[in-house]
Amino acid sequence: MADIEIPPYFLCPITLEMMKDPVTVSTGMTFDRCSIEKWMFTHNNNTCPITKQILSDSELTPNITLRRLMQSWCTLHSSNGFQRLPTPRSPVSKSEVLKLLKDAAHPQLQMNCLRRLKSIASENQTNKKCMEAVGTADFLASLIVNRTLEALRADHSDSEDKSESKSICEEALSILHSLHLSESWLESVTSQELVESLTDMMQFGSYESRAYAISLLESILEVAGSGRIIINLSSEIFVQCAQILNDEFSKKATKSTLELMINVCPWGRNRIKAVEAGMVPLLVDLLLDSSDKRASEMMLVVLDILCQCAEGRAELLDHSAGIAIVSKKILRISQVASEQAVKILHSISKFSATPGVLQEMLQIGVVAKLCLVLQVDCGSKIKERTREMLRLHARAWRNPSCIPHHLICAYPT
Numbered sequence: 001m002a003d004i005e006i007p008p009y010f011l012c013p014i015t016l017e018m019m020k021d022p023v024t025v026s027t028g029m030t031f032d033r034c035s036i037e038k039w040m041f042t043h044n045n046n047t048c049p050i051t052k053q054i055l056s057d058s059e060l061t062p063n064i065t066l067r068r069l070m071q072s073w074c075t076l077h078s079s080n081g082f083q084r085l086p087t088p089r090s091p092v093s094k095s096e097v098l099k100l101l102k103d104a105a106h107p108q109l110q111m112n113c114l115r116r117l118k119s120i121a122s123e124n125q126t127n128k129k130c131m132e133a134v135g136t137a138d139f140l141a142s143l144i145v146n147r148t149l150e151a152l153r154a155d156h157s158d159s160e161d162k163s164e165s166k167s168i169c170e171e172a173l174s175i176l177h178s179l180h181l182s183e184s185w186l187e188s189v190t191s192q193e194l195v196e197s198l199t200d201m202m203q204f205g206s207y208e209s210r211a212y213a214i215s216l217l218e219s220i221l222e223v224a225g226s227g228r229i230i231i232n233l234s235s236e237i238f239v240q241c242a243q244i245l246n247d248e249f250s251k252k253a254t255k256s257t258l259e260l261m262i263n264v265c266p267w268g269r270n271r272i273k274a275v276e277a278g279m280v281p282l283l284v285d286l287l288l289d290s291s292d293k294r295a296s297e298m299m300l301v302v303l304d305i306l307c308q309c310a311e312g313r314a315e316l317l318d319h320s321a322g323i324a325i326v327s328k329k330i331l332r333i334s335q336v337a338s339e340q341a342v343k344i345l346h347s348i349s350k351f352s353a354t355p356g357v358l359q360e361m362l363q364i365g366v367v368a369k370l371c372l373v374l375q376v377d378c379g380s381k382i383k384e385r386t387r388e389m390l391r392l393h394a395r396a397w398r399n400p401s402c403i404p405h406h407l408i409c410a411y412p413t
Contacts, residue, residue, distance in 0.1 A: 021088040022067055023060040027053045030063045033088070037125035042180070060091075060126060091126040097134050104139070114171040121178050128179050137181055140172045141189050147172070148197035170209040173201060177212040186223045195220065195229060195237075202240040211253040214244055218260040231268035238270070238277035245282055251292070258298035265305045272311055280306055280315035280322075287325045296333050300326070300340035307344050313352045316344070323348065323357075327366040330373065339382055342373070346385045349392060358396040367397050 021033040027048040031039075037060070039045050046055055067085075074082045097120070104113035117136065120127050131137075147165040198220075201213035217237075224230055241257045248254060261279070264270050283299045283306075290296045303326070306312035316322040329341045345366065348357065361367055373386045390397070 019070070020085055022063040022070070024063050025060065026056045027051050030066060033060060033124060033126075036060065041125040041129060058129065062088075062090075089123060091124065092120050092130055094130055094134050096120075097131050097136060101134070101136060101139050104143075110143075110168055111171065114168065114175065118171065118175050118178070121175055132179055132181065132185065137176060137179055137185055138189060140176045141194055143172045144169050144176070144201075145191075145193045145197045148200050166204065169197075169201060170205055173205075173209055173212045173216070177216055181219075183223050186220050190220050190224050190229060192229060192232070196234070199234065199237050199240055202244065203236075207247075207249045210244060211250045211256075214241070214253055214260065215256045218256045218263070221260060222263050230264050230270070233264060233268075233270060233273070235273045235276065238273045238279065241274075242277045242279050242282055245279075245286060248286075251295070255295060255298065258295065258302060261302045262298065262305070265302065271306055271309045274302075275306055275309065275311045275315055280312055281319050284316065284319045284322050284325055287329065288321060293333055293337075296329065297336045297340065300329060300337050300344070304340045304343045304347070307347045310351070313348055316348070317352060317357060323361060323366060324364045327361075327364065327369050330369055331376065331378065335379060338373075338378055342382045342385050345370075346389055349389045353393060355396070358393055362397055 019032040022030050023033045023036060024030045025036060025048055027050075029048055029050050031049070036049075039049055040055070040058060047053060048055060071084055074084050078084075097117075100113045100117055100120075103109045104117075117131070121131060147169045150162075150165045195217065198213045198217045202210050202217075205213060221230055241261060244253055244257050261274060265274050280303065283303050287296060287299050290299065303312075303316070307316055316326075323345070326341045326344050330338045332338075345361075349361070367390075370386045370390055374383060
């Protein structure tokens with residue numbers, strides 16, 4: 001191959017940097033394995049990036065000829081600092097994965113098999129798809145349920161057994177999280193037992209395992225819709241979600257927890273369970289210090305859902321900064337945040353507006369903020385709710401000294 005003349009535009013440092021493992025798709029085009037796997041599996045595209053034709057299958061065939069040309073070019077130009085490309089590992093076969101799963105059924109081999117599966121999953125997306133196709137995810141979910149039962153609920157287990165079961169649970173959970181499982185699998189594997197096991201992992205696992213558990217639980221409950229599992233969620237889930245928010249050990253874990261709350265709180269008695277877990281004062285405290293736009297929006301969405309019940313509104317009013325921080329977020333973060341904040345105040349003014357509450361809203365500047373909302377371009381829904389609040393309490397808020405004179409003209413009479 002050394003005597004083959006390769007056009008200078010065909011191989012260059014940029015090409016070698018971008019294409020380390022050339023593979024060919026069903027349309028005949030060649031791409032770097034990592035890049036095309038991200039295109040097909042991570043972003044769920046079923047067309048060729050160049051020809052735009054539908055890919056008839058997801059098989060990626062190694063382009064051995066091109067790879068040899070690249071290796072030869074590197075050898076010829078080694079004096080210029082170009083190193084020979086490392087030989088890529090071949091994708092794992094289904095038989096290899098099945099053998100590992102079979103061996104993992106033996107307790108004494110379990111940890112070593114899990115570590116090997118984790119290594120395989122980390123290599124490329126093709127391996128992950130192969131692992132999911134042969135039932136690896138089902139095996140891991142079953143293992144987590146069984147081992148969690150042993151580690152966290154069996155009183156007769158000694159500390160060494162519990163520690164081993166916990167380690168195996170955490171290893172299996174990390175693999176399950178890395179597979180980025182399809183929605184169809186999540187629907188098929190969802191069970192009360194798995195939800196309870198993930199809840200236990202949120203309580204007793206390491207920070208990393210707690211983050212994985214809440215992320216997987218959020219994905220599972222999102223595809224579960226409004227079914228029996230969501231309606232019958234235990235109070236412990238909400239307690240652990242509140243603890244994760246309070247610990248603030250990971251931005252991703254925080255957002256996954258907020259997403260879970262948004263998905264489950266509207267159903268059944270979940271609002272009450274979340275309020276009883278201390279979610280309302282916790283969210284108020286987090287809003288006081290939050291500088292993340294998306295997280296602040298999600299916190300306000302959860303607060304809005306919780307304030308749709310009397311218990312949630314009572315908790316917000318009991319917090320010394322509850323109404324103030326909600327009002328402060330109006331016109332400060334985004335249109336979404338403003339809408340949610342106004343909805344929260346609307347719920348308070350409509351269903352929990354005692355004379356004391358109305359006086360507090362007047363004194364801390366909520367009424368002035370509502371009048372300001374009418375003066376700016378912030379959406380018709382926000383203005384409609386604002387007008388309703390001001391009309392509803394026009395008598396209590398008549399001639400407020402805290403409202404600037406230039407805003408009085410906007411006040412509905």
